[in-house]
Amino acid sequence: GLQAIEKEKALQKLYASEQLTTLGQLAAGIAHELNNAVGVLSSKTESLQQALCQQLEVQRPQAIAFIEQGIESGQQSGSADVRVRSKALMAQYPSLSREQAKLLARAxxxxxxxxxxxNDLDMALQYWDIGRDLHDMKIAAKHAASIVRSVKQLGGSDQDRQTDVDVNDTIHKSLALLQSNLRRVNVVTHSATLPTITASTTELVQVWVNIIKNACDALENTEEPTIEIITRHSKNRLLITISNNGPMIDEATRRKIFQPNFTTKKGGLSFGLGLGLSIVQRIVDSYGGTVALKSDTERTKFRIKLPIA
Incomplete structure (x- = not known):
């Protein structure tokens, strides 16, 4: 009886580790291919930016400041802030169209x-928008390159940790990467000023991207979909809560949700590997942190604790 159960558990463990080894080998091959593609995207984005700026200096010097602002800062506001700001701008400048106000609120x-x-609002917005797109392309290429690196070492994860990482900053980067997924979602952030920690920006961005993307998928059929992100710190820990108002996750699913190849999506995750939340668990564990999931009929909440020291 008991021996059989132990044997079954040992077999399951072995099966899981074999699966991960195979996955690791498969991933290394895919990572190599992707690395080349991402390298091309990255260098061509840089070339495009240089060529465009050189051409503008000759043909449209007045546009340079706007494209450079877009490249430098990108879009820093979430959708809720943009809505509030664009309403205020329309009240302040009655001649603005809704579309102009929205873009200006972002810029x-x-x-x-x-x-x-x-002076020439449409021109200014057009070039800021192009700059913002180049900014996002560079962030996305950087992020993709880092993910490729992470996939290469599916097992370990002490790569590239810096001493002064601001967790709020890594959350903003994730939101920038997920802009297209978040178009119809109201994102509310309450960020406390946090002490910096020793961490890999890429790993943390991966954690938030996976959790937030998961929430986006869950919110597909929710009216007024909302994702709320709260950061704070108490004693020697950072607390990050990411909640959404999507459907409740039942207990059986909650128990399995952090397993490597578990997915509730037909045909696997959009990534195809079904690794989303198991990567979250692995990365958070590697920091000596914890990740917990609570879900009821009103909201689903991921709560991540990371040690500061």
Missing amino acids: VPNGDITPDWL
Whole structure:
């Protein structure tokens, strides 16, 4: 009886580790192919940016400041902030169209709108928008390259940890990468000022991307879909809570959700590997942190604790 159960458990463990070994070998091959593709994307984005800026210097010098602002800062506001800001701008400048106000709210998230924007607003917004796209392409290429690196070492994960990582910053990076997934979702963030920690930005971005993307998928049929992200710290820990108002996750699913090849999506995750939340678990574990999931009819909440020291 008891021996048989132990034997079954040992076999399951072996099967899981064999699966991960095979997956690791498979991943290394895929990573090599992807690495080349990502390298091309990255270098061509840089070339495109240089060529565009050189051409503008000759043909449209007045556009340079706007494209550079887009490249430098990208879009820093979430969808809820943009809505509030664009309403305020329409009240302040009645001649703005809704579309202009929305873009302007993204480009200048706070403070006064300087006259150089208003001289030729459509031109300014057009070039800021191109700059923002180049900014996002570079972040995405960097992120993809880092994910490829992480996939290469599916087992260990002490790579590239820096001493002064701001967790809020890694969350903003994740939201920038998931812009297209978040178009119809209201994202609310409550960020406390956090002490920095020793961490790999890539690993943390992976954690947030996986959890938030999961929430986006769950919110597909929810009216007024909302994701709320709260960060704070108490004693020697950072607490990050990511919750959504999607359907409840039942207990059986909750128990299995962090397993490597578990997915509730037909045909596997959109990534195809079904590794999303198991990677979250692995990365958080490697920091000596914890990840917990609670779900009821009103909201589903992931709560991550990371040690500061």
